[in-house]
Amino acid sequence: MTLRELIDKLLGRQPASADTAKQRLRLVLAHDRSDLNPELLEQMRREILEVVNRYVEIDLEEGDVSLATEDRVTALVANLPIRRARIPEPELNMAAGTPEEDSEGVATLG
Amino acid sequence: MTAQSSRFILICSGKGGVGKTTLTANLGIALARLGATTAVLDADFGLRNLDLLLGLENRIVYTAQEVLAGSCRLEQALVKHKQEPNLALLPAGNPRMLEWLKPEDMRQIATMVGEQFEYVLIDAPAGIEGGFRNAMAAATEAIVVTTPEVSAVRDADRVIGLLNSEGVKPIQLVLNRVRPKMMASQEMLAVDDVTDILALPLLGLVQEDEQVIVSTNRGEPLTLGDSGSPAARAYTNVARRLRGEAVPLIDPSKERQGLRARIGRLMQTKIF
Ligand SMILES: Nc1ncnc2c1ncn2[C@@H]1O[C@H](COP(=O)(O)OP(=O)(O)OP(=O)(O)O)[C@@H](O)[C@H]1O
Ligand SMILES: [Mg+2]
Numbered sequence: 001m002t003l004r005e006l007i008d009k010l011l012g013r014q015p016a017s018a019d020t021a022k023q024r025l026r027l028v029l030a031h032d033r034s035d036l037n038p039e040l041l042e043q044m045r046r047e048i049l050e051v052v053n054r055y056v057e058i059d060l061e062e063g064d065v066s067l068a069t070e071d072r073v074t075a076l077v078a079n080l081p082i083r084r085a086r087i088p089e090p091e092l093n094m095a096a097g098t099p100e101e102d103s104e105g106v107a108t109l110g
Numbered sequence: 111m112t113a114q115s116s117r118f119i120l121i122c123s124g125k126g127g128v129g130k131t132t133l134t135a136n137l138g139i140a141l142a143r144l145g146a147t148t149a150v151l152d153a154d155f156g157l158r159n160l161d162l163l164l165g166l167e168n169r170i171v172y173t174a175q176e177v178l179a180g181s182c183r184l185e186q187a188l189v190k191h192k193q194e195p196n197l198a199l200l201p202a203g204n205p206r207m208l209e210w211l212k213p214e215d216m217r218q219i220a221t222m223v224g225e226q227f228e229y230v231l232i233d234a235p236a237g238i239e240g241g242f243r244n245a246m247a248a249a250t251e252a253i254v255v256t257t258p259e260v261s262a263v264r265d266a267d268r269v270i271g272l273l274n275s276e277g278v279k280p281i282q283l284v285l286n287r288v289r290p291k292m293m294a295s296q297e298m299l300a301v302d303d304v305t306d307i308l309a310l311p312l313l314g315l316v317q318e319d320e321q322v323i324v325s326t327n328r329g330e331p332l333t334l335g336d337s338g339s340p341a342a343r344a345y346t347n348v349a350r351r352l353r354g355e356a357v358p359l360i361d362p363s364k365e366r367q368g369l370r371a372r373i374g375r376l377m378q379t380k381i382f
Contacts, residue, residue: 002377002378007377016296017297021299021303025260025299029264029307033267072274072309
């Protein structure tokens with residue numbers, strides 16, 4: 001945060017428009033460059049969350065999948081806070097063939 | 111000059127009215143004054159204006175159209191600038207040419223011109239459609255012109271994508287109509303913001319300058335005289351850098367002296 005931004009906040013003023021312009025541009029260009037329409041992106045976001053949710057318990061409210069762009073490279077950025085890993089399914093356990101079982105079967109990931 | 115050593119530079123922007131033709135005219139004159147034989151090609155067949163900015167509108171006899179049709183020689187169509195004989199204009203033909211003109215035609219014209227000139231500057235039309243694609247076909251490198259405004263930057267990005275996919279390079283950026291005061295007070299996208307977002311090297315910064323309009327009225331590009339107006343210097347510096355000279359780029363919004371400028375900079379310090 002810059003001094004100007006702090007003062008703007010304290011005085012309840014709008015932030016300088018250049019910053020707003022920069023942020024809006026970054027977002028719109030990420031979409032332009034990827035040629036993904038918002039609908040497709042939303043569908044992809046839902047499916048990604050679904051898949052991840054099968055393995056680890058995630059905070060669906062906090063989960064965020066978005067496009068970011070830098071140096072003309074567009075990346076899909078997923079920020080998914082993990083609550084904890086899911087209890088391993090029995091058949092997965094057998095396939096792994098691990099004799100020692102975790103007493104609780106839940107790994108807390110912070 | 112042989113075609114191999116010539117440089118075919120597209121001047122383009124995506125968005126209309128950001129200063130392509132003004133840059134082409136001024137850069138053409140500046141290069142010519144630096145001793146390089148230069149041809150400017152008006153590839154904006156729909157709305158030609160390059161002749162007017164160069165003050166050559168009354169001396170056009172033939173155009174690119176007759177050259178392509180083989181009904182005149184290239185030399186007959188080229189209009190030489192009186193004060194700056196190193197510079198010649200190849201005027202755009204009739205707007206109806208757009209109906210049949212193909213990228214190969216533009217490439218053919220540019221190659222012919224390149225046999226006689228070191229620099230071939232191609233003034234592209236706005237947009238990313240047929241006219242632009244024709245112009246792009248004639249170029250091996252490009253200058254993208256933009257202003258520090260969201261719509262112009264976004265459109266520039268589209269054009270850069272197309273240039274990349276056609277293998278046109280290098281692509282360099284000229285940021286036009288810069289208002290140092292607005293930038294200093296953060297009410298205009300900063301120079302670094304634009305170069306970061308578009309990821310292009312900066313070839314020049316041109317300030318908003320009333321003299322641009324005065325010179326357009328007269329049909330005498332600013333770089334013709336030694337007026338020393340900010341835009342005139344900027345255009346000449348673009349020419350120098352194109353030729354490989356290391357001319358430092360000065361961001362006018364950071365250059366400003368005095369108390370207000372200092373307070374402005376203080377406000378930009380990161381505090382946490
Ligand atoms: N640095 C500047 N300062 C002030 N006015 C400028 C500057 N650059 C360009 N202009 C003005 O902006 C207008 C558009 O310029 P110009 O015709 O060069 O743009 P263009 O990109 O070629 O437009 P088009 O897309 O229609 O071909 C003109 O009126 C010109 O005088
Ligand atoms: Mg123009």
